[in-house]
Amino acid sequence: MRFSTFLIVSFLLLSLYCCKNSSTIHSRGFVVDTHTDTPMQLVNKGLDLGIRNSAPESRVDYPRLRVGEVDAIFFAFFTSQQERNDATYDHAYQLANQMIDSTLVSLSENTTMAELAVNSKDLKRISDSDKTAIYFGMENGFPIAQDLSRIEEFYNEGVRYITLCHSSNNDICDSSTDPFGAEHNGVSEFGELVIQEMNKLGMIIDVSHMSDAAFYDVVKLSKAPVMASHSSVRSLCNHPRNMNDEMIKALAKNGGVIQICILGDYIKEADTTSMNFLKRNELRLKYNNWQYDSDEQRKAAWAEWDKINKMYPEALPSIADAVEHIDYVVKLVGVDYVGIGSDFDGGGGLADCVDVADFPKITDELINRGYSEQDIHKIWGGNFMRVFEAVENLTF
Numbered sequence: 001m002r003f004s005t006f007l008i009v010s011f012l013l014l015s016l017y018c019c020k021n022s023s024t025i026h027s028r029g030f031v032v033d034t035h036t037d038t039p040m041q042l043v044n045k046g047l048d049l050g051i052r053n054s055a056p057e058s059r060v061d062y063p064r065l066r067v068g069e070v071d072a073i074f075f076a077f078f079t080s081q082q083e084r085n086d087a088t089y090d091h092a093y094q095l096a097n098q099m100i101d102s103t104l105v106s107l108s109e110n111t112t113m114a115e116l117a118v119n120s121k122d123l124k125r126i127s128d129s130d131k132t133a134i135y136f137g138m139e140n141g142f143p144i145a146q147d148l149s150r151i152e153e154f155y156n157e158g159v160r161y162i163t164l165c166h167s168s169n170n171d172i173c174d175s176s177t178d179p180f181g182a183e184h185n186g187v188s189e190f191g192e193l194v195i196q197e198m199n200k201l202g203m204i205i206d207v208s209h210m211s212d213a214a215f216y217d218v219v220k221l222s223k224a225p226v227m228a229s230h231s232s233v234r235s236l237c238n239h240p241r242n243m244n245d246e247m248i249k250a251l252a253k254n255g256g257v258i259q260i261c262i263l264g265d266y267i268k269e270a271d272t273t274s275m276n277f278l279k280r281n282e283l284r285l286k287y288n289n290w291q292y293d294s295d296e297q298r299k300a301a302w303a304e305w306d307k308i309n310k311m312y313p314e315a316l317p318s319i320a321d322a323v324e325h326i327d328y329v330v331k332l333v334g335v336d337y338v339g340i341g342s343d344f345d346g347g348g349g350l351a352d353c354v355d356v357a358d359f360p361k362i363t364d365e366l367i368n369r370g371y372s373e374q375d376i377h378k379i380w381g382g383n384f385m386r387v388f389e390a391v392e393n394l395t396f
Helices: 001-027 038-045 064-065 086-108 122-128 149-156 189-201 212-223 243-252 273-286 295-311 319-333 357-366 373-393
Strands: 032-036 072-078 114-116 132-139 159-163 203-207 255-261 338-341
Touching: 001 357, 001 373, 032 132, 032 295, 032 338, 032 373, 038 072, 038 086, 038 295, 064 189, 064 373, 072 086, 086 132, 086 159, 122 132, 132 295, 149 159, 159 319, 189 203, 189 212, 189 338, 189 373, 203 319, 203 373, 212 243, 212 357, 243 319, 255 319, 255 373, 273 295, 338 373, 357 373
Parallel strands: 032 072, 072 132, 114 132, 132 159, 159 203, 255 338
Antiparallel strands: none
């Protein structure tokens, strides 16, 4: 055998070994994605999660979850923030329940691929049966209105975390992106009661989207560790939705976890001159910062959003860019306080990670950067599950 041929064969064998090794590492640990907005796809588009769909229209379904070897994923029931009155409270409450009901129907129709999970122990049992564990979260506490009893009601429906606010202030706390600034200077008096009730029930408090002051209030008030289900690092991408160094340190001291969000604008600062950015901003203004007058208007807005992304594809960051955020957190506070929350179907996606089937590629990048198998398993699910178990064990 010529020496050059020997080198080629050796390279191919090494490549096959590395590929097999990375696949093994990915499959041996629990892979958990803590935030997707997939339930919106059910009510807005009537998406069938039982068949393989395609990005960018859809980034999550049961077949692709199996391809990506995803053991658990959180479906978040998202409601946009609107003016607070009886009519909008009721609409948000009804929409949240519609998404819950639609997801339960989808699960009942696909029992061989996915199953509802309601506690941390369900993860292993469902994964061992070769299915994906589907957990429920709620993005924005708006459907709670001013009724504490609704927290237990949603808990009984399976909801295991609440992102306390979204893009605008609500009755619970201030948002990081409200155009009118702070209203409560952090968490409101009602928000303090919400935190107490969530601690009591064993419900995870999600600090993504909230203002810096509200974050510090939550960390001070909560008796359990908290998480940011889909947030990234402000030092690498200066967006108010991201967490600064002191917040990340406080989160780690609290025992919590930051789940890096792989939505482009939170990984690298947006190109504000691109057609994609300009057209999406026009759409945001057209729909009054996503405050809809009707379900029909909401569906029309999402259809226009999809059309913009098709006509003017966004120049997205890469997996390598996203892992820079993981590296940053690890260097700042250690590997025990970071994970991944994709925000798929809510804007998330990278140039080389377009859907959940691509998750093994993130594992490949972590391996290439020298992360051990133990640390990769922590990042992909171990750190979050530690928080989940701590919150469950606090119930009283």
